[in-house]
Amino acid sequence: QQQVKQSPQSLIVQKGGISIINCAYENTAFDYFPWYQQFPGKGPALLIAIRPDVSEKKEGRFTISFNKSAKQFSLHIMDSQPGDSATYFCAAIEYGNKLVFGAGTILRVKS
């Protein structure tokens, strides 16, 4: 059973649109939430990360929104570009315990 549930499994967005990927968790001891981006033929790479004491973190066109009470967090990609087409993984870690990954979302941005 996945400790972090990620949705949707795949997503198609028009160029310039907003891509939204959602994740939910049950373990309230999780205290760090990274997102990884994986291009075809490459390994995952850290994209952006957030701690639960922050409700939002923005880096360029990428924003993480965090809702601690709902135990949910999401990645928003503003002005999505074809170069953003990749697989995105949310993840969570409890300090001293293992990093757990969501199932992944395959994003395709149509030009």
Add this chain to the structure above:
Amino acid sequence: DVKVTQSSRYLVKRTGEKVFLECVQDMDHENMFWYRQDPGLGLRLIYFSYDVKMKEKGDIPEGYSVSREKKERFSLILESASTNQTSMYLCASSGTGGSIWGTDTQYFGPGTRLTVL
């Protein structure tokens, strides 16, 4: 830039063969990891190591073993490959910011796609 390299991008083996997957990192990282990636299941941890000759089981260690004789190298071994081990295998490493399971970024290699026939 951190570089994690894996010995093969694609590998085809037969059932029952012994398979070695090699991983090398060049950043003097203490911690190294082996994951397998399957569609719909994300990344699942097989084994990890926080020091030379040290190893710990992850979530799915059955059918696998590992070896870490040098700090920069971490090998995954499939003692007797089976078809259900057909998968993408990812190696990662991370630095020494405290606990192996802290906020240190894990840096991944490009992966080895293993097919067992």
